[in-house]
Amino acid sequence: xxxxxxxxxxxxxxxxxxxxxxxxxxxxxxxxxxxxxxxxxxxxxxxxxxxxxxxxxxxxxxxxxxxxxxxxxxxxxxxxxxxxxxxxxxxxxxxxxxxxxxxxxxxxxxxxxxxxxxxxxxxxxxxxxxxxxxxxxxxxxxxxxxxxxxxxxxxxxxxxxxxxxxxxxxxxxxxxxxxxxxxxxxxxxxxxxxxxxxxxxxxxxxxxxxxxxxxxxxxxxxxxxxxxxxxxxxxxxxxxxxxxxxxxxxxxxxxxxxxxxxxxxxxxxxxxxxxxxxxxxxxxxxxxxxxxxxxxxxxxxxxxxxxxxxxxxxxxxxxxxxx
Amino acid sequence: xxxxxxxxxxxxxxxxxxxxxxxxxxxxxxxxxxxxxxxxxxxxxxxxxxxxxxxxxxxxxxxxxxxxxxxxxxxxxxxxxxxxxxxxxxxxxxxx
Numbered sequence: 001x002x003x004x005x006x007x008x009x010x011x012x013x014x015x016x017x018x019x020x021x022x023x024x025x026x027x028x029x030x031x032x033x034x035x036x037x038x039x040x041x042x043x044x045x046x047x048x049x050x051x052x053x054x055x056x057x058x059x060x061x062x063x064x065x066x067x068x069x070x071x072x073x074x075x076x077x078x079x080x081x082x083x084x085x086x087x088x089x090x091x092x093x094x095x096x097x098x099x100x101x102x103x104x105x106x107x108x109x110x111x112x113x114x115x116x117x118x119x120x121x122x123x124x125x126x127x128x129x130x131x132x133x134x135x136x137x138x139x140x141x142x143x144x145x146x147x148x149x150x151x152x153x154x155x156x157x158x159x160x161x162x163x164x165x166x167x168x169x170x171x172x173x174x175x176x177x178x179x180x181x182x183x184x185x186x187x188x189x190x191x192x193x194x195x196x197x198x199x200x201x202x203x204x205x206x207x208x209x210x211x212x213x214x215x216x217x218x219x220x221x222x223x224x225x226x227x228x229x230x231x232x233x234x235x236x237x238x239x240x241x242x243x244x245x246x247x248x249x250x251x252x253x254x255x256x257x258x259x260x261x262x263x264x265x266x267x268x269x270x271x272x273x274x275x276x277x278x279x280x281x282x283x284x285x286x287x288x289x290x291x292x293x294x295x296x297x298x299x300x301x302x303x304x305x306x307x308x309x310x311x312x313x314x315x316x317x318x319x320x321x322x323x
Numbered sequence: 324x325x326x327x328x329x330x331x332x333x334x335x336x337x338x339x340x341x342x343x344x345x346x347x348x349x350x351x352x353x354x355x356x357x358x359x360x361x362x363x364x365x366x367x368x369x370x371x372x373x374x375x376x377x378x379x380x381x382x383x384x385x386x387x388x389x390x391x392x393x394x395x396x397x398x399x400x401x402x403x404x405x406x407x408x409x410x411x412x413x414x415x416x417x418x419x
Contacts, residue, residue: 013369017362017363017364017371018362018371018384019371020371020383020384020385023370023371023383026368026369026370027368027370030368030369030370036369037369038364038369038370067364067366068364068366068369069366069369128326129326131326132326171344171347173344173347179348181348181350184350184351185350185351186348186349186350186351187348187349187350187351188344188347188348188349189347189349191347198343199343200340201340201341201342201343201346202342202343203339203340204339204340204341204342204343205342205344207342207343207344242352243352299385
């Protein structure tokens with residue numbers, strides 16, 4: 001470990017096996033001669049092992065071992081945390097599985113989230129924080145963004161009053177856990193809601209209602225380290241994610257006040273990457289919709305020519321050295 | 324990681340209603356069927372190799388594009404948010 005130079009320090013890419021976006025970044029790093037160790041934490045323990053010691057050293061001494069690579073924990077340059085699968089022990093009974101998964105999550109997960117000298121893109125715990133929509137809205141308000149009026153409630157009268165006051169509004173789930181119908185995963189599409197649809201079942205759990213923004217287009221801003229890539233998306237859809245074939249993409253420049261607010265937002269959560277969604281109004285206002293700490297971005301590179309893969313590779317290659 | 328640490332549930336027996344939001348639950352929009360049958364990691368490049376049903380190498384599914392599709396078959400490009408992933412919150416956090 002003593003004679004390792006910075007250039008030998010690997011980038012960890014933590015994601016599932018079917019992740020073309022990660023592949024683009026890995027190819028770029030490979031071309032630059034930056035060592036990469038890729039694994040899916042969900043492969044633990046069948047195809048991933050880990051040992052980490054502390055007490056007589058400043059930080060962890062040990063490694064993670066994949067079938068093809070080994071990374072010294074004290075020498076990880078950076079981590080690209082994408083979309084690893086969950087821990088699973090389906091062959092164990094329920095209680096044994098719960099025990100095994102909890103040890104894996106708090107043990108392996110705990111080690112991978114506490115590597116000294118590692119730049120996280122993004123840190124998994126910070127991703128976890130930023131995935132809470134209420135926390136995101138509160139941070140967005142504090143950062144100075146313009147926000148659509150939003151109500152999170154389990155009080156039917158309040159929901160009804162909100163919907164009457166704001167006219168066109170939408171319902172959004174606060175989170176979409178696994179929900180299977182006939183073995184098929186379900187979601188809650190973002191759709192409009194009116195006051196007369198509300199009844200006492202709103203008491204059953206928390207619900208998020210939001211005034212529908214009268215928009216002329218959407219804007220996706222991908223912030224990668226110090227770089228900002230803003231793209232206007234024209235689709236004519238309420239939620240542009242529902243049909244990509246309708247999109248046209250135009251690179252734009254974020255107004256200075258929006259840029260400042262995005263920086264403040266990312267600083268608040270400790271993120272170095274963020275995919276911001278805005279609704280662009282007729283008068284040119286950028287209304288904050290949400291920021292996804294793990295948003296997709298690679299599909300926008302070919303139609304816009306924006307060098308996002310290179311920007312991500314720059315970030316991961318530089319690690320904490322250039323920051 | 325649990326962002327709202329709690330102890331074991333202590334149900335008091337009060338009946339509460341099935342949430343309103345569940346009325347809106349619906350299948351994901353039809354997914355483009357991936358034209359690969361198997362994936363494996365290339366040990367030299369650390370990128371993924373895709374194979375079709377006959378075992379022949381095939382193209383990767385693309386630029387992490389199509390979102391809002393059924394994430395059960397994989398993840399990448401299917402669901403723009405982490406929370407779209409079936410095993411995100413519940414799958415992961417129920418192991419507390």
